[in-house]
Amino acid sequence: MRARRWGTAVTAGLLALTMAACATSERGDADGAAGGTFVFGAAGAPKNFDPIFNDDGESFRPARQMFDTLITYKQGSTELEPGLATAWESSPDGKTWTFTLREGVTFHDGTAFDAAAVCANFDRWFRMKGAAAQSQMIYYGDVFGGFEQNEGDAAGDPIYRSCAAENPTTAVLSLNAFKGAFPAAFGLTSLSISSPAALEQYDADTVTQSGDSFTYPAYATEHPTGTGPFRFEGFDKANGTITLVRNDDYWGEKATLDRLIFKIIPDENARKQELAAGTIDGYDFPSPADYGTLKEQGNQVLIRDPFSILYLGINTKNNPALADVRVRRAIAHAIDRESLVRTKMPEGSAVAKEFVPPTVAGYADDVTEYPYDPERAKQLLAEAGAQNLTLNFYYPTEVTRPYMPNPADLFSAMSANLQAVGITVNPVARPWNGGYKDDVQKAGKHDLHMLGWTGDYNDAGNFVGTFFGREKAEFGPQDPAMFDVLAKADAIPDPAGHAAAYEQANRDIMAKFLPAVPILTTGPAIVVKDDVQGLVPSPLTDERFLTVTKN
Template sequence: MRARRWITAVTAGLLAVTMTACATSERGGSGNGEAGGTFVFGAAGAPKNFDPIFNDDGESFRPARQMFDTLITYKPGTTELEPGLATKWESSPDGKTWTFTLREGVTFHDGTPFDASAVCANFDRWFAMKGAAAQSQMIYYGDVFGGFAKNEGDASGSPIYKSCTAQNPTTAVLSLNQFKGAFPAAFGLTSFSISSPAALKQYDADAVSQSGDSFTYPAYANEHPTGTGPFKFESFDKANNTITLVRNDQYWGEKAKLDRLIFKIIPDENARKQELAAGTIDGYDYPSPADYQTLKDQGDQVLIRQPFSLLYVGFNTKNNPKLKDLRVRQAIAYAIDRESLVRTKMPEGSAVAKEFVPPTVAGYADDVTQYPYDPAKAKQLLAAAGATNLTLNFYYPTEVTRPYMPNPADLFSAMSANLQAVGITVNPVARPWNGGYKDDVQKAGKHDMHMLGWTGDYNDAGNFVGTFFGREKAEFGPQDPAMFAELAKADAIPDPAGHAAAYQQVNKDIMAKYLPAVPILTTGPAIVVGPNVQGLVPSPLTDERFVTVSKN
């Protein structure tokens, strides 16, 4: 698993009663549906900082998306690409050269101009980033661009980025050492937002330091994030746990309808629900599926995203030799009643996953090997493999809610009962998500079987199967080098049709030949807002923008 999906936001204390009263008075808006007013969003945790390149979690990205723009963005409510700071883009046939035609008349929040030189300054900054601490925090850059001008610390890999040239103020040309299937979609990732070069320099943006497991970020990341987005940074009141953004009246696109956008940090989900009912916040993310009807009954709008998340159970073939036998892994796949899980444990809109790529992604294959619920078949395969006495240390996380597993304990209990019904002994091992689970599974590989998942970042098959299985990990133990090679080959094909066809074959082979995990279900989590909120478009990428939001 990539670190982004491992990391949950830093929790913080609830606001004082006096701040609640203040927020109540601020959130009223104009009262007549016109532009203006304040929108208060209940955030689950505090952002790590506000410099997009150093972030990899949703609670950090949410405010950043409102302040920054990317070259390419995603059409609201979809995974489709549309112009951002670039009005158009084109690639050379080999996929190694990308030419961006840029918007004119755009300025950063500090008043400096956005142009091709600014674009290249950002790409050069990321590539030339110095210091092991800074490089270690650039999770997405490492995943997409492979390496740095000088790899330090744990950073490794051959750089994909080569250079950036400002041909003229409105034309930036990006040169790569090799094609990567993530492009062009990855140019829309929030991590690759364009910052003001002047502000980066003025506030010493690259000065990240580390002490033990703690990181210290410079003034740019904490106090002066400077993008081109529809909202500008005003303050982060850590004493009262509120982030305040204000409308950017010089925004190049449609201006924000709100005067102010406040993120109020409320770590407890039940407290967020209560504050929405009380009217002290206007919305929050990932409501429990069990609360959907209650929220609707009180007049709130439960906006369900299109499915782009996937839950799987994975096998660690290192600790348990019997799991090296494909027949044993297939038996487990047949033993799990995924239809029942979706029907009884998941919210509306969820579905059984046939493979490790959602149906909307190019590279999805309709004709993969399937493993319908068949306990008799599972028992036959276990007997044929000499594994009728199989015992599994089955890890599941606690103290966490993820889009693809809203209640991990419930999902574990159902799957554990399925496995025991075919004669498998299950040793349940529960660990807190941030207090042992990630370390035991991701780093130490102490488990035999585990639950994990993924919410896609962009519409490319490599963002799913490449992220899951593209390299050897402690999560799965030793894997077949042939699978790594097949994934790398598919990712390196620049022709879209050939790229998709190669990933279709990869998906077929993963399900038939390798089966390092079992895809369980795909789902779209909800975001909830009050009855007087208009204009919020739920995104399958959890890429919601508040520029269109208003209140009446």
């Protein structure tokens, strides 16, 4: 499991159209004459501002405003649309990708964006080594497998081979193998395109490491240089504010705001109070319990379309009883997921039938289901000779995740369900960053645990491959047959065949393997004041602020 994101329906499309229309009418002209400053309450400080070295939402949020990717995601959806590339195509085997690039685009330092710049970025990522590679291996490693020179924890056969600038507007990417992440992964914020001149000037790859900590160079901390609608002005650490200003030379629709400020406010109650006081204009992930109050105060609570999964993980390595699929099926039947969604989750949540949200290509509507059935659970436990089962059930504290707004409440409900069918539950609470991730992700001390995933892009492999792939499986059945099913699905370049193979993989996972229990899918909210227009909520939490206006 990657450590990061523990990081489309009609509704989103209609909302996008409505808000875009409002933004257009407020804007008046294409040059962003409305102006003004928008202040967003951030839950934490960014690690730095170089996208390749980041893996968390608070770092990605400002980066998305300063940088562009070759392909991007249409506002309010997971659909792909042109970014710095106006068109892209692959060879039949999926190993060669040709990008037709926009003309007349410049980086914030005034240097030209072209195919040579694209290749310089891909080569940079591939050739990183030492601390730089260790620091950026999360997203890059997931997508591209390995580096030119693997060191330390960086391992795997490289997917990337080379990049050629055939002419200023044509970049050709050569891969050693097809991967199902493409082309959607070309829109990942980590794979944003930086100015090669700025990378060189500010020594971008000189990263030092001390234990688990990294120190980043001036490019990442003071001089991030992309092509996006906002430019970096500064990070006032004493006041906890990041200031971006409009890029008047932006290649696309100009931002309407003069300034975009991210004010770091770690405490959620403090963010709520500052919104009420008018010192900020919005913040992310409001508590579901606050939706009503926020609306009554005249704010807009914008709920994203569901694109995440909460699951109950089952560790078959420690407890032999859990290696019996009948026991895992009993656990699935014991959980009253309908009640969880109805009583513990915000509006828009739904029971998950499988480990992929319904909007993802590869979702299968006809998987084996495990409805709430305590008597069937007891029968399966008896058949497996596991009537006296005791399980160490881990749950995290000091954390709120989009798919897990109150971990203690969710644990209590599921624990009660399990005890009702005769399973003894030993509760083990650990702070999210003070033992939980280490015990679950690294040490595997648990029998059961709660975890989830918010998708990065629309591909089933980004969910089930992350949960149960050969290279990433940490707690489920170590079943070579399951690994093979997923690997074969991911290797099919034809989109229709790729989706069909993942549909079958999802059927097999639920019917044959059941390595965990899918619990629910949900879409978190983002809240803004009533005078804010043009912010389109993204199921990927990929909001762009260039369309935002204030009345």
